[in-house]
Amino acid sequence: MNASPRSSVAEARPSWPWALLAPGLLWLLLWFVAPLASLVPMSLSEPRDRFSLAVNFTGRLDNYAEVIGQYAPILLRSLQIAGSASLIALLIAYPLACWISFRGGRFKGLLLGLVVVPFFTSYLVRTIALTTLLADQGPVLSLVRALGLDGGLESIGLLSDGRLLNTAAAVVIGLAYNMLPYLVLPLVVSLESIEPQWLEAAADLHAGGFSTFYRVIWPLSLPGLSAGVVLSLIPGLGDVVNAQFLGGPNDRMIGNAISNLVLVQGQAPKAAALALLLMTLMTGAVLAQVRRHGSRELTAS
């Protein structure tokens, strides 16, 4: 009896649960994989004329070489802008997540709800609302001027000619604001998995508050931190809206460049090549994250 063959165990596992995957799989195939795959031939084509998006497939690899040469600086600047935004959002999100996890008590759910509340309004509306806040006569600049901080902020490059709107700083602020929930949620998931007993054990083993933080809390929050950075950096890098509404003409990001290639220049093949390059970059980042820390924190939020 105890020597029953292994195959019978495998047979005992029903195959129907795979059917649960089917709707999602089908949806992704239809609306994600298929359009993405169609970009591949397009990226190897030439535009038929200047007035439509119609293309002739010519197997032209030069599109890639050209967009890399032409858009590398914009890609780099996009990385800088999205990276700074992610960093600033992180500096706000980390203490916030700590506070919610360790001090939230019975208000934890409410506090997390408040973090998510901005999602109830459209992304576009929220970003346009920021233009009012950051405008030349808006509340932010009025406060800065009233505190006499405008000179100092100008000298470190946060203001240009006394303005905030239509600067790279405004794009960073907008992105950081929009990224906040994507950082807070995975961080809270990570911090929640820290047992209070581990903190007691650290104190018992003669570690003070700071020592406990950087030897226990910080390393155990790293999976959430890295998930948050990936979740915020990727939409940030591809973002079009913030640069368009908050940035100046020199603060365009890679997303704006792609949209410009399609809508203004009629260069769909180059846009496709650029989009695929960006996609590859981001997929690489996600895979690296999942390999290192698993997908729990990415999906838990």
Add this chain to the structure above:
Amino acid sequence: MIAGFERPSQGTIRLEGVDVTATPPHRRNVNTVFQHYALFPHLSVWDNVAFGPRSRRLAEPEVRRQVGEILERVRLSELAARRPGQLSGGQQQRAALARALVNQPAALLLDEPLSALDPGLRSTLQEELKRIQRECGISFLIVTHDQEEALALSDRLAVMNAGRIEQIGPPRQVYDAPSSSFVARFIGRANLLAGGDGRSQLLLRPEQLRLQADPLPSDPAEQAVRARVTAVTFQGPSLLVELDAADGSPLVVRLNRWDAMASVRSGESLWVVWQTAAAHRLTV
């Protein structure tokens, strides 16, 4: 409170003669083995054990020496590179012990150290715990709900009831001469009989009683009551016989399984006999 996680509402806690009532946990010379060990999941066994010495900013060669030594003592040297998640319950327990002991505390607190382990492992680790304690010469303060564990492990045993110490003393004394009926019932099984004077009770442990079919022989050193068997429980080396005395009070007798009376059945009426001198008198 001894570890410092809670403040007493009154009184003082003295450690090696020094008042530490207001000292926070990380400055107390006391270490704890937590009930579920609370090993850091992101650190190897080695780094878990090195946590305390590194907190105290010992030089790294000294940390290596101390950690190596204590891992040797708890026999975990081979597993030093493993994470806690890759250890069995018993190994985790020894890792937690090493992590606390390496700090050479004035006292080591153990919060139900064996409760998370299965019974077979428990008795092996009891011996192990005793050996390590003797070798280190550090006082172990063990909290347990398991009375047998308490009797087997301790040199001094305190029975607590609702936050108060009812009795403190060597385990034999607590078992043989409990100071109250609470202690008598809490440690081991107890037969409490009326003392005859209305103010005291007689304690007789189940193994001090004997069953016999005939009425009392004329031995003046013995006493007996008549009782009816209500249940017989086979416990391997012994039998536990529960009876109702003629006055209705319950009695429990432990018999060697080769005892002449080992074949008693429920419903039989018998005599329960004991040596008068064996009874311990409790004042109510």
